[in-house]
Amino acid sequence: MKCIAWLALAAALASADARRPVIAIGGINHESNTFNPRKTRLADFTPRNIAREEFLRETAKSNSTVSGFIAGARESGFDVHPLFDTEAPPLGPVTRDAFDTLTRELIAGLKAAPKLDGLLLYLMGAMVTEDYPVADAEVVRRVRAAMGDRFPIVVVHDYHANVSEEIVQLTTALLTYKECPHLDSKQRGVQAARIIAGIVSGKWKPAQALVKPPMMYNLVFQNTFRPPFGPVTEESRRLEKNPKILAASVPGGYQYGDVPTMGPSVVVVTDNDPGLAKREAQRLSDMLWATRDKLVLNLPDPAKAVAQAMAGGKFPVALFDTGDNIGGGSSGDSTFILAELLRQKASGWFVPFTEPEAAAAAFRAGVGQPFDQLVGGKADKLHGAPVRVRGRVRSLHLGTYFETEVRHAGRRYFDMGLTAIIEAEGSAPDLPNLVMLTTKPAIPLSIHQLTSCGIYPERLKILVVKGTIAPRPAYEPVAALIIEVDSPGVTAVNPKRFVYKNVRRPMFGL
Numbered sequence: 001m002k003c004i005a006w007l008a009l010a011a012a013l014a015s016a017d018a019r020r021p022v023i024a025i026g027g028i029n030h031e032s033n034t035f036n037p038r039k040t041r042l043a044d045f046t047p048r049n050i051a052r053e054e055f056l057r058e059t060a061k062s063n064s065t066v067s068g069f070i071a072g073a074r075e076s077g078f079d080v081h082p083l084f085d086t087e088a089p090p091l092g093p094v095t096r097d098a099f100d101t102l103t104r105e106l107i108a109g110l111k112a113a114p115k116l117d118g119l120l121l122y123l124m125g126a127m128v129t130e131d132y133p134v135a136d137a138e139v140v141r142r143v144r145a146a147m148g149d150r151f152p153i154v155v156v157h158d159y160h161a162n163v164s165e166e167i168v169q170l171t172t173a174l175l176t177y178k179e180c181p182h183l184d185s186k187q188r189g190v191q192a193a194r195i196i197a198g199i200v201s202g203k204w205k206p207a208q209a210l211v212k213p214p215m216m217y218n219l220v221f222q223n224t225f226r227p228p229f230g231p232v233t234e235e236s237r238r239l240e241k242n243p244k245i246l247a248a249s250v251p252g253g254y255q256y257g258d259v260p261t262m263g264p265s266v267v268v269v270t271d272n273d274p275g276l277a278k279r280e281a282q283r284l285s286d287m288l289w290a291t292r293d294k295l296v297l298n299l300p301d302p303a304k305a306v307a308q309a310m311a312g313g314k315f316p317v318a319l320f321d322t323g324d325n326i327g328g329g330s331s332g333d334s335t336f337i338l339a340e341l342l343r344q345k346a347s348g349w350f351v352p353f354t355e356p357e358a359a360a361a362a363f364r365a366g367v368g369q370p371f372d373q374l375v376g377g378k379a380d381k382l383h384g385a386p387v388r389v390r391g392r393v394r395s396l397h398l399g400t401y402f403e404t405e406v407r408h409a410g411r412r413y414f415d416m417g418l419t420a421i422i423e424a425e426g427s428a429p430d431l432p433n434l435v436m437l438t439t440k441p442a443i444p445l446s447i448h449q450l451t452s453c454g455i456y457p458e459r460l461k462i463l464v465v466k467g468t469i470a471p472r473p474a475y476e477p478v479a480a481l482i483i484e485v486d487s488p489g490v491t492a493v494n495p496k497r498f499v500y501k502n503v504r505r506p507m508f509g510l
């Protein structure tokens with residue numbers, strides 16, 4: 001009997017020794033457009049009280065960064081302790097109340113967990129709050145204060161991060177998406193999981209460095225799959241083949257954050273080699289700086305863009321309404337391009353609007369009924385005057401859809417709220433003019449936004465898309481041509497349309 005008890009005790013001790021590390025995973029994701037007067041409130045953030053099993057099951061199905069943490073844990077042999085992964089639309093700065101609540105919930109989750117060996121955290125990297133211009137760093141500062149200086153914290157930022165020196169100091173390792181459009185959200189989660197596994201096992205001791213060239217990298221030039229940015233991204237991939245380099249990130253920055261950290265960055269994480277980190281970060285930063293003569297903005301305004309689209313022989317043409325980039329923090333109700341389509345009597349077009357009021361009017365009217373409403377231009381004074389849309393209600397929808405392909409940021413489920421499709425005047429039976437009215441902002445990341453409402457993009461001539469780079473993976477397969485339009489708005493790509501007060505000076509591109 002005694003012998004068996006000893007064996008049992010020995011086995012228990014052995015399994016305690018071989019205890020798998022437990023890493024907390026979570027995310028707070030907000031890209032704050034400081035030019036947007038509408039503050040981001042707690043209610044704008046997605047729910048956080050999701051049961052742990054459901055969180056793991058549903059997140060694992062997506063292609064998000066946190067899904068990469070889960071996949072990476074499996075690969076690297078540790079267990080995950082899920083906290084939450086919340087995001088809000090990229091409106092204006094986050095309120096004090098929302099920020100304090102989210103960080104408090106995050107830390108409470110960490111404190112309530114059984115023994116943790118580290119944290120994998122997804123932070124967008126361009127969050128601004130009422131109190132903090134670099135709020136992501138403040139999240140990590142609070143987590144550090146709660147969990148101690150030796151607690152491993154590996155953070156993944158979006159490509160649009162305005163990386164701060166403070167967060168580089170506070171994190172054990174920091175990496176960002178490489179790709180814009182963001183097709184590598186999940187891969188970066190997996191990479192972060194590998195890095196934290198190496199830290200926890202004692203194999204790696206990260207030393208990282210940040211260098212920021214004194215420039216703004218306009219959103220229009222942030223396509224990492226082609227020059228001028230592409231070769232720098234490629235060089236960061238090549239660097240990671242060096243076993244001493246754990247991660248090399250070149251985020252392009254987020255130009256709608258008027259904060260001192262605005263602009264592109266290079267972050268290099270090495271295994272215990274600060275000199276190498278600094279040297280390579282400087283070298284990649286010099287590469288970015290050397291591309292500046294390629295960064296000349298020359299895009300058509302809405303009138304020219306519509307004329308160009310109509311004159312082109314191949315359809316559909318996608319007009320990217322860069323001034324009303326919903327993913328960049330705009331209202332989604334700009335009317336500049338719709339007004340031009342009507343003025344130039346274009347036909348076979350599709351224009352979406354975030355328009356709860358007009359959507360409700362269409363629902364009250366019902367399918368097949370006449371529709372005559374002022375649409376758009378209501379959220380603020382930056383996106384044109386409301387435009388009168390006359391026609392009939394073509395169809396009504398719940399507004400949910402889902403995406404199985406890898407698209408920007410790797411999301412799976414989408415919800416644009418109750419949605420109405422209006423067939424506007426001038427429609428022909430086989431070539432309708434369609435206005436989509438959504439209740440909630442719908443970032444155009446998936447072509448199912450259209451097909452789920454019975455709209456076949458390949459049968460239309462002009463598709464208006466409220467974005468700049470992020471919609472490309474969804475629209476490149478269906479559009480014969482993409483035209484980026486220099487339209488006004490809170491996300492205008494032309495920096496002359498804004499007054500910057502808080503960025504570093506001098507700054508190339510402003």
Ligand SMILES: [Zn+2]
Nearest residue numbers: 158159160182
């Ligand atoms: Zn982004």
